[in-house]
Amino acid sequence: MIPSDRIVEARIGEEARRARVRGLPVLLARKPGQVRATGVLGVRFGSCDREFVEGPGGAPTRVPDGVAHFLEHKLFEGRTVPVFQRYAELGAACNAATSFRTTHYYFTCTDHFETCLAFLLDFVQNPSITPERVEKEKGIIEQEIRMYLDNPGWRVFFNLLGALYERHPVRNPPGGTVDSVRSITAEDCLRCHRAFYRPGNLVLVAAGDFDPEALLSRIEGWVAGWEGPEGAALPVSEEGEVRTREVEEKMTISRPRVLLGFRSDGGPGPGEALIREDLAGGFALEALFGRSSEVFQDLYRRGVIDESFSASATVETDFAFTVLGGETSEPARFREELLVTLERAKREGIRPEDFERVRRRHVGSAVRRYQSSESTAMGHLREALRGLPPFAHVRALEEARLEEAQEWLRRLFRPDRLAVSVLLPA
């Protein structure tokens, strides 16, 4: 039997089984009565990890932008049968996503769960990447990149990141550019796979109505012989002023869109520091700009913002930025009003009663996150990839302190760390 810890979150009515199977961290969440089951395999390797060392003591190497996403596509091609097709034959749905620092592969099924899970481990472990297959994929990825270029939300967001950052690869869309994708080789993909797709750098999470003990020993058979040295991404830290204060573009859209972005200097680092930074930002933004805030009501009532408005903080180990914005008919006024509001919030701080209201709201949504197998698995994956124990988020919510949110707000608002991205109707 494989040793495992059982972690219980009694109030939410959830438990997770945590183990390490041949070096692979595994987390299993049993969901009694649930019809759907999900399996997800995540890797700490994303679009920002373009410079790395292949193994301990290796020389730094660099790959073209978009390799992580390209590799995701290639793994999905499978060795003999396309992954999509294999899952479809099992009646399951599957997908994958590449983000800045991670990539994950997942499926959802109602039947044949073990077959689906074994296949997940198989296709992610065993690439079959040849120069011919790489060339064939380039056309498909180019189409995907072009489809995103037609998406106004995507354009205004990546224009903003390009203004906030000079060097950090977060400024590039995860798919890369048409040109960078054209330069990708099979060897680039294989090198990244060798360096990062190693048990210790991955996390496997499954949620569904299964027997965790029995499943653990099955998993052991599916990850046999999958060792090797782990590569390490070279962190990039960008500090100082933003690259460009303002960026503007025109395209066929119905109304202007404006995003204000504030860049932090570097990031908070891993683990607990990361989750605290994440929560501090989330609480501060929700207290200030959430639907029940006076600021939201005032700006909404005066027609400065509408339902499209959102405010969110993105935090990773070596970078962090906060984005506020939405659609507006008056881009200049929108920006002025938001800046005045932030200035005032920084001066006056967050009221304790607002902070506690946000906590109650977050407590409710934390429970909802464990409703479905999919969201349960994704929540566990996010924590595990960050090196945190299961339910860390639920516990951190109880410990969140007003002072941290205040402090976050004071650090955030710095005029020389601000960039504005505007998208105007052509």
Added chain:
Amino acid sequence: MPAFERLRVGEGIFLHRLPVDRFKSVTCRVVFHLPLTPRAAEAALLPPLLRRGTRFHPDLVSIGRRLDDLYGAALDGDVSRVGERQVLDLAVDVVAPRHLPERADVLAEGLEFLRELLLEPRLEDGRFPADVFEQERENLARVVEGLLDDRISYATERCLARMCEGEPYANYPYGTPETIRAAGNEAVVARHRSILRSAPADMFVVGPAEPAVVEAQARTLAEALGTRRVETPPEPVPPPDRPRRRFDEEMDIDQAKLVLGFRVARRSGPEEDPGLALFTTLLGGGPFSKLFRKVREERSLAYYASASLERPKGLLVVQAGIDPGKEEEVTELCLAQVEALRRGEIDDAEMVAGKRALRTRLRGLDDSPSGLIAYAVERALLGRSPLPSDEEAAVAAAGPGAVVEAAGRVWLDTVFLLHPGGKRKA
């Protein structure tokens, strides 16, 4: 999954209870059935207006705080098009008390608040406050104008509007920017009253809820609605018999969007129609489908190519993202796939994958409260069972003959292309 328990609580008002203990929250949705007319905007303005203030919670802040106090109860309201009806709904979702730190009575309080939102809007001299009304009217008009920004949905909606000209279905459920901006304050108040007085209504409550609390709340709602004279919306009009038509529109986009609008002759009555569901799935419901394999994979003619069904209206829509010069080639190739299914060219692997995909989708609904409710609303219009499991059993028993029969009821009515103009080859 137990069946919905259906209870008549008032004139034209039914309570549908589904007490599923494993859900973490309770979803309560009140649905009104309205005819879909050129005056759709008047009802469409209600969900945003009702959420702006009630007699006792007069503004966004007080409503937001009430929801926060209920541990982040989620409020949701919208109109949608189901067949030739405009369906108006307002819903509240509360976390099950057993998962909350203090066992607050969030269910009864949440249902009471839902009733307050529905029945007691904040009015001044019998009208919505002028500034609130004008603002929500403008916001909704902009949301509809914003459809332009989502190229795929925009192309589909344009296709359906041209295809169903003169039929109620051509009315967009939110109205047009012009009809929204022309809607009068008194007319919307009057529409609100007439809906409460005469529209057939269903109240759905799904999740771990005390049956007695739910029934008492439903009866209170029914009493508050008073004496009603219920007017059931008319039945859908039969589709016109005419030659295939083609429309196109120019937009500054990279990838052209092709939409093929098919009509489906209706089979009414309580018996299931598994052939049609299977036909749609085998045509374009996943990576095993003919559109995906023949159009995307084999010929690389599209980035996406899929088929979807609007059952209550008898429509089937094929969507593909294509190179602007390839319209005729792709259209013919899509039609060839429909023909292949009509001839019964279905191999075992396709049939197994198609059935499994449908089974996964239908069984998977059992994990989603809002999915179960949406399914029940649609099925009620077809006069069929509100439970996915009944359709699933019919699909499992269906053979290729059912697909061939359904394919014989499907014909291409309208071709629509959204394209980049000058770049298009003649």
